[in-house]
Amino acid sequence: MNIEAACGTCNRTFLLEQIGPESDDPGRCPFCGTRFGRHYTTVLDEAVNDAEDAGRRFVSALGRLQGMETGFEIDVDGVVENIAEQVRAHERKAAS
Numbered sequence: 318m319n320i321e322a323a324c325g326t327c328n329r330t331f332l333l334e335q336i337g338p339e340s341d342d343p344g345r346c347p348f349c350g351t352r353f354g355r356h357y358t359t360v361l362d363e364a365v366n367d368a369e370d371a372g373r374r375f376v377s378a379l380g381r382l383q384g385m386e387t388g389f390e391i392d393v394d395g396v397v398e399n400i401a402e403q404v405r406a407h408e409r410k411a412a413s
């Protein structure tokens with residue numbers, strides 16, 4: 318799953334895969350060159366990959382359920398809302 322982020326320095330939006338190990342300048346903003354996660358350089362890559370993989374796995378797991386004739390319908394809007402809520406709760410914790 319492609320995850321977008323905004324640079325805290327130049328505010329431009331990029332995909333997390335653009336700062337991954339296969340990018341031109343790993344761990345840096347593709348626009349202004351700011352180094353991200355200065356204190357986490359060794360784990361940043363892994364954390365980015367984890368987040369993207371987890372997103373892909375999550376979507377595929379739900380897709381698998383949706384592909385079955387279960388007799389129920391997944392509340393996709395509710396899922397998205399719930400995820401947004403939980404991710405934002407993390408954001409608030411990180412900021413405080």
Ligand SMILES: [Zn+2]
Nearest residue numbers: 324327346349
């Ligand atoms: Zn930037």
